[in-house]
Amino acid sequence: MIIENFEHHQYAHCESGVTVNLLRYYGVELSEPMIFGIGAGMFFGHLPFVKVNGVPGTTFRIWPGYIFKRVSNQLGVKIKVENFKTPEKAMQALDEVLASKRPAGMMASVYYLNYLPPAFRFHFNAHNLIAFGKEGSEYLISDPVMENVAKVSTEDLAKARFAKGFPEPNGRMYYPVQAPKTVDLTKPIWSGINQTCFFMLTPPVPFFGVKGIKFLGKKIKQYPAKLDPRRSALYVGNIIRMQEEIGTGGAGFRFLYAAFLQEAGKKFGNDELLHLSEEMTTIGDQWRNFAYSAARTCKARSGELHSYDQLGDMLIDISGKEKDFFEKLKKVAKNRK
């Protein structure tokens, strides 16, 4: 069986893309930047003590599941989110949802998705995709990072939904149940902006938000003294991957956020938002410069203090720019007419 009116479109980011594709099926037609902005998806975090394969974790987005829930909540879309104890129950529940003509969003590990190129298939569990049909023992999958729809066997999908490690999907399945006929975006947009300003400016610990970027900058400066050249290069390489590999739309979601501010600015006729969008584009370009320089430093594997020092300075500079940016954005949101 196949859910007829479901349309697959490719997007930059998995969770935002899943949300766009799911909501469209229920008649709520929004762009990916709009979903990402209302969902307050942009973030920064660096956790030196949470290591995956020996490399400290860096993130440019908010935690998994947040965007879908927040957007639905803001737009008045009723949703159902379920976790499961066993793969059997999870797959049975999926079949029932599909039989009721509802495309189902799911959290999954990319390790088991063999339609992805092999080099991408790590134990990364926070990926999102949609099942919209079943043919024999294969599920029809709409994965937003893919140009076309894919098929996944029941066995692989069950494994992907019950991958272990961090975070554990526990078979999580989510889907809209009911959507309003019309949505007013004014309040959701400003609320999303306020939430992102809050996430970026107020965390009281040094690991998150604009402080986290500065924190990482300082850490990078210490790499050559604390780590061998190989580890230094791997640590920095991981930041590049989190920033640019599948699913950020470029510059660790900064371009996606700039696109959101531009769309909001045009919608409201608000020049301040349009100006801030341009500013965020410039910050995004700086992140791209950082990634470019970082890759060169890795390639050299020199471990020279000089280059890691420069990379650290680039991030400290970006941290200051983002702090300034979000303080201005917060004011615009506060003083809006």
Added chain:
Amino acid sequence: MKKEELPQDKKIIKGEDNTLRKVLYVTDDSGNYESAQSDGWEAENYALTQAWEDIDEHIAETREKVKNGEVSPIAYFMLKNLMDIPILASYVGKWKWVVKRHLKPSVFKKLDKKTLELYASVFNITVDELTKFPAA
């Protein structure tokens, strides 16, 4: 990033084309945002290449260590399956320190059949393939 600056660098990893055409957000001549497709970018391609080189080096090193009796075959298959101790521990449902002990050849030799079967099933191999590694 301007549309005309969008890189199109194919992702060649270990000689294989791993390109996944993806969507990025770029600006046109008047500064308007639009989405565009990209094959990839040399900076991220290098970071991914480097990560795989490190994994492959580790796997090769660990294979030698198993041969020399320094670590148990579990250490090898763990890396081969791209896992670390925390991930493997959650797959076999054991404490991290227990899994760590199982990486010692002396402890590995004494593991019962049930435990070996558990590891083998997680690695998607037979118990024989696990215990007799490296065969030659």
